[in-house]
Amino acid sequence: MTAPKPPRLAEALLGRLALDNEPLAGDIIEEFRRRNSRFWLWRQLIAALVVQALYAPHPPVALNLTPTDPVVAEWLMWRRLTSDRKTQVSLTGSGVEGIGGLTMVILGFMMSTVIPAIWWFVVGGIGAGVLLGVVKLRARRVAYPNTERLLKL
Amino acid sequence: MARDLLTDFELMILLAILRLGDQAYGVPIAREIETTGRRSVILGAVYTALERLERNSLVSSRMGNPSPERGGRAKRFFDVTPQGLKAVKDTQRSLVALWKGVAQLKGGTV
Numbered sequence: 001m002t003a004p005k006p007p008r009l010a011e012a013l014l015g016r017l018a019l020d021n022e023p024l025a026g027d028i029i030e031e032f033r034r035r036n037s038r039f040w041l042w043r044q045l046i047a048a049l050v051v052q053a054l055y056a057p058h059p060p061v062a063l064n065l066t067p068t069d070p071v072v073a074e075w076l077m078w079r080r081l082t083s084d085r086k087t088q089v090s091l092t093g094s095g096v097e098g099i100g101g102l103t104m105v106i107l108g109f110m111m112s113t114v115i116p117a118i119w120w121f122v123v124g125g126i127g128a129g130v131l132l133g134v135v136k137l138r139a140r141r142v143a144y145p146n147t148e149r150l151l152k153l
Numbered sequence: 154m155a156r157d158l159l160t161d162f163e164l165m166i167l168l169a170i171l172r173l174g175d176q177a178y179g180v181p182i183a184r185e186i187e188t189t190g191r192r193s194v195i196l197g198a199v200y201t202a203l204e205r206l207e208r209n210s211l212v213s214s215r216m217g218n219p220s221p222e223r224g225g226r227a228k229r230f231f232d233v234t235p236q237g238l239k240a241v242k243d244t245q246r247s248l249v250a251l252w253k254g255v256a257q258l259k260g261g262t263v
Contacts, residue, residue: 003222021200022226022227023178023200023226023227023228023229024179025224025226026220026224026228027178027196029222029223030180031196033222044196044197047196047198048195048197048200051195051200055201
């Protein structure tokens with residue numbers, strides 16, 4: 001009798017899980033082959049991915065600016081290469097060069113006059129961002145219970 | 154300061170590791186808790202608790218060799234440290250002390 005094989009999607013997700021926790025992925029495969037239950041496999045796999053995403057210890061970083069796309073990478077590289085220029089202090093309230101406070105005001109005015117309904121998306125986006133931040137912070141506090149105390153010192 | 158007493162799940166995991174001896178890795182630990190503790194177990198939750206216990210120096214772990222029945226993935230074996238054993242004993246002592254003198258619990262198990 002051949003051992004049951006997990007579905008392709010589950011295999012791909014197990015491969016992703018194995019990058020963070022190889023023994024857990026191996027345990028799920030081993031137990032799936034014994035039980036031969038797809039329901040059990042999906043339940044364990046989804047729970048493992050959620051638990052891994054929320055509670056896996058990620059070292060706390062002050063600002064996680066990762067050049068995930070070429071445009072951002074190029075911009076960061078340009079900043080690094082042109083480091084001999086005088087240090088500029090942004091007085092516009094924006095950390096992104098080229099987009100200052102006035103641009104934001106104009107953008108807000110145009111959005112309000114042309115498509116006011118878009119503000120719901122903006123507010124929704126801000127709300128979702130804050131909610132995601134709170135969830136991530138809570139997960140990080142659980143993973144690193146002493147971090148807050150250390151930061152106070 | 155780390156907590157002195159263990160949660161019920163942490164206690165079950167430590168007892169399962171002690172029962173299994175040198176063959177304690179994720180699958181048998183979960184099976185032991187399912188059979189003796191009569192509760193269904195999520196393997197991811199077992200690992201999260203094990204990692205927390207390892208951070209608190211209550212267990213230690215070592216990697217095994219990859220095997221084909223696990224899709225070529227290695228096992229991670231766990232051992233209870235002396236601090237872990239002490240934490241189990243302290244928790245047992247506290248629970249037994251709480252048990253004593255409870256009138257409703259006299260006359261055997263339910």
